[in-house]
Amino acid sequence: MGRSSGGQVCLSRIEVFGAYLMPSGAWARGIVFMAAAIWVALAFILGVPVDKLWLKYVGVIAALVVLLLLAFDVFAWRWLPEWIVKRPNIRGTWRAELRSNWLKDDGQPLVSECFIVIHQTYTTMCVEVLFPGSDSTSTSADIVKGGGRPSLWYTYRSEAHAPNRDGNPPHRGAVSLFVETSPRRSLAGDYWTERGTTGRIQTSGHSKKIAGSFMSAQSLDYAS
Template identity: 35%
Template sequence: MRPPKTIVRSTAIAVGAIYAAILYGSGFRFGPGVKVALAYLPTLLIIGVVAFDLWVWKWPGVIQLAGRPSIGGTWCAVIYPHPDSKIPKDGNRGPIQATVVIEQTYWTMAIRLISGESTSVSTSASIRPDGGSRVQRVLTFTYQNVPKYINRPRSRPHLGTANLSVVGLKPRSLSGSYWTDRLTLGDLNLSLLSRGVDYVATENAPSRTTSETE
């Protein structure tokens, strides 16, 4: 799968070339109808690009051509810290219940993990092929974790990275591992709760703020 930025650049170049060819071939002498059409063409193209980024790429048939998994939504997560993690004596050794909210368009992705003790926000995220597989990909994201103040004495803010296996174009479960700069590591399992992103976390489980959307 080609990087999204490569697709954007290629599309922009192609559209620009076509538009220039139309202007050149017409000799810049247009009838009233053609002038109106050309005036609206850039706007229509922009609307088309925005619609594709937000919705069209997930449509049946289109998603197969786009080749980008749709993982946006709210996920129930369970974190399993490894026994070798450098966890303070009074720290949480798991399993830890959390909520993961993934906001995704074709070209962008933002990930939030909320537990009863802290919140993690992604600083970068990408989906790439897993080796030569046609159906399996890897979601990699780096994040910044900010514990609640009450937990700061035993859990300091830190940076981390997670790798999750993504199988299929509309998976309902994700699994993988994580590691952090405070020398902790472990496994992470996600189960899809909703395709909506209007959920917030309670102490141990997600609660819905508005209607669920699948």
């Protein structure tokens, strides 16, 4: 990450019995087809004639199915235990400290305050890391489990603000953050950049609110 880093990542997926499905046009059409098939099957089982009025409600059923899936995707999944949804809820703003092997002008390694902002639904996740002089955009991300402990992996592209670009050109890198759940929830891990710098990131507090800038993140209240 060098002087600054972060990422915004968006990855869509749904886990069904251990398999991950990527929502797409075909996926959406499949939902509509299944709703129609179920509706027609119920009509035959109940002995109800399948006329135009009956078929008209197929669209209603399909719309309800989509709305229920969207409700689950956006917020309802957070109410279920993690052992059911298989995804930790890490949404919000995390106060963090970055320690880099990049050396400042005085020859000391860089230590910087930063804020990790995570926009999360069940099927998508976007991550930003806010510094006072840079913006970042991630290119990929995923939550994976290794040894039973979940971790957030993502790649990113970082670009400094115009007044801070001298000596800090855009760069790419990768981040791996373990999601600790006990005794308190926190994120901790390492990063690497194409410039040859590496470092460590450790969070020290979490807010459920989503910060839109470094200054707004500084003004939030954080639970340790």
